[in-house]
Amino acid sequence: MVSPSLRNTDTPPLAELLGTARVVSIPTRTRFRGITEREAVIFAAPAGASEFSPFVEYGDTESARWLAAAIEFGWGEVPPGLRDTIAVNATVPAVSAAEVPGVLARFPGCRTAKVKVAERGQTLADDIARVRATREALGDDAFVRVDANGGWSVTEAFAALSELATFDLDYAEQPCATVPELAELRTLLARAGIRMRIAADESVRKSEDPLAVARAGAADLLVVKAQPLGGIAPALRIITEAQLPVIVSSALDTSVGISMGLHLAAALPDGMLAGACGLGTVALLTGDVVDRPLVPEGGELPVRRATLDAAALDRFRASPGREAWWRERIERCYVELAAGS
Ligand SMILES: O=C(O)CCC(=O)c1ccccc1C(=O)O
Numbered sequence: 001m002v003s004p005s006l007r008n009t010d011t012p013p014l015a016e017l018l019g020t021a022r023v024v025s026i027p028t029r030t031r032f033r034g035i036t037e038r039e040a041v042i043f044a045a046p047a048g049a050s051e052f053s054p055f056v057e058y059g060d061t062e063s064a065r066w067l068a069a070a071i072e073f074g075w076g077e078v079p080p081g082l083r084d085t086i087a088v089n090a091t092v093p094a095v096s097a098a099e100v101p102g103v104l105a106r107f108p109g110c111r112t113a114k115v116k117v118a119e120r121g122q123t124l125a126d127d128i129a130r131v132r133a134t135r136e137a138l139g140d141d142a143f144v145r146v147d148a149n150g151g152w153s154v155t156e157a158f159a160a161l162s163e164l165a166t167f168d169l170d171y172a173e174q175p176c177a178t179v180p181e182l183a184e185l186r187t188l189l190a191r192a193g194i195r196m197r198i199a200a201d202e203s204v205r206k207s208e209d210p211l212a213v214a215r216a217g218a219a220d221l222l223v224v225k226a227q228p229l230g231g232i233a234p235a236l237r238i239i240t241e242a243q244l245p246v247i248v249s250s251a252l253d254t255s256v257g258i259s260m261g262l263h264l265a266a267a268l269p270d271g272m273l274a275g276a277c278g279l280g281t282v283a284l285l286t287g288d289v290v291d292r293p294l295v296p297e298g299g300e301l302p303v304r305r306a307t308l309d310a311a312a313l314d315r316f317r318a319s320p321g322r323e324a325w326w327r328e329r330i331e332r333c334y335v336e337l338a339a340g341s
């Protein structure tokens, strides 16, 4: 992993960082990767609002990269944008098939949907029903993807994707957890004559070496998230080196973190984007912290910074205990970054 450092930005002192920080907790509409409350730190920073929102179970070393991203976006510069709108996908959590139309309705105009599969406690039949409902709702000319979050073994993935292939999938995201498993699965699918592109997500954003999956030829495309990779500039470096098409996605951010992803997607030269980006996820939250939430309209989002809404920051303010927890986490991550620079 490119070691995160504070070298290339105008790094604020810790006191300034903490002084501009607001901790919020926003309920999700439906459970998403076990989450029903999305906690985030929002910085009212000089370059514009910025966000720090590593998932609560992540360790400090991993979370420090998310802090480097927040500092870059709030105190540094964003690269020039090459487009001013970004097409986004609908994100369908592991809901029942009957709930799929209601979820899709939150993503007006989206002609691409990404469906969560391999959820713990569910079966392949549940996945098939959810994917079928999505394909039926969107029609044959839409793009439908699945995301297993590494939840399948190679055998399970091969069996599942053999069946799901009948729905003409755009790609399968992180079907298995490890790079060797992804490589083995691709070989098995090719041998069986099943055309199915494989996207790597966790193998990029949670790996010691985000380029290992590309080097191993274990994926057809990469899902890239700005916060976990340490910011827009580090993500662009990884994309350039990987030489694979990419989808820019969110980590269930508020509109502030979504704006970071939009600026990354906007900086990518034509031909590097593999399709609609996973940046429509504000639609999965019950609220937001900005004036004009970055929710999809006509299947796309405008590339712009978000402006904070003071009343919303108050409304979603986290409890004093959670606020103290996040402030201590920022301090620990800041120390890790300072040590790395
Ligand atoms: O890509 C999308 O459509 C939305 C983002 C998403 O799925 C996600 C959100 C939070 C954490 C993990 C993931 C993921 O892609 O695995």
Ligand SMILES: [Mg+2]
Residues within 6 Å of the ligand: 147, 149, 173, 174, 201, 202, 223
């Ligand atoms: Mg994913």
